[in-house]
Amino acid sequence: MHQIHDYILGRREQRGLGIWSPMRPASPTRLDRQIPWADLHLKMQENLIHFLDVELDLAGTLCDSAKSHPDPERRTQLIRNIKQAIDTLRYFAGGVVDACTRETILDRVDDLEFKADKMAQVKRPGTATGESTSRKRKRAI
Numbered sequence: 001m002h003q004i005h006d007y008i009l010g011r012r013e014q015r016g017l018g019i020w021s022p023m024r025p026a027s028p029t030r031l032d033r034q035i036p037w038a039d040l041h042l043k044m045q046e047n048l049i050h051f052l053d054v055e056l057d058l059a060g061t062l063c064d065s066a067k068s069h070p071d072p073e074r075r076t077q078l079i080r081n082i083k084q085a086i087d088t089l090r091y092f093a094g095g096v097v098d099a100c101t102r103e104t105i106l107d108r109v110d111d112l113e114f115k116a117d118k119m120a121q122v123k124r125p126g127t128a129t130g131e132s133t134s135r136k137r138k139r140a141i
Contacts, residue, residue: 052105056108079116
């Protein structure tokens with residue numbers, strides 16, 4: 001069986017298909033040629049996590065800026081930018097392989113989304129907390 005496998009891999013290598021093919025099964029004799037794939041995957045994960053960290057910092061900075069901005073139009077624009085950053089974070093967080101790291105990132109995203117939603121609430125006349133009357137009705141029921 002190994003002879004057939006090695007023959008097929010040899011033919012692929014002659015045609016330029018086998019050396020870096022991700023479809024090739026791992027074998028101890030050819031493992032040294034697969035190490036660059038593992039290195040590239042690790043670097044990709046590191047870059048993805050770095051990107052997500054920078055995006056989280058950006059969303060946090062936008063959140064702080066929106067809290068203290070006096071102009072309501074600019075504040076609305078900043079909240080829209082925060083929501084866009086949150087959507088981007090959720091999309092790319094799915095590519096993180098490590099479940100613990102992914103959950104940590106998504107927890108931070110949830111915190112930012114909560115803050116953005118809280119800032120986006122419009123204070124209505126007659127309500128002290130800024131909740132809409134429909135939300136109060138839902139609580140009463």
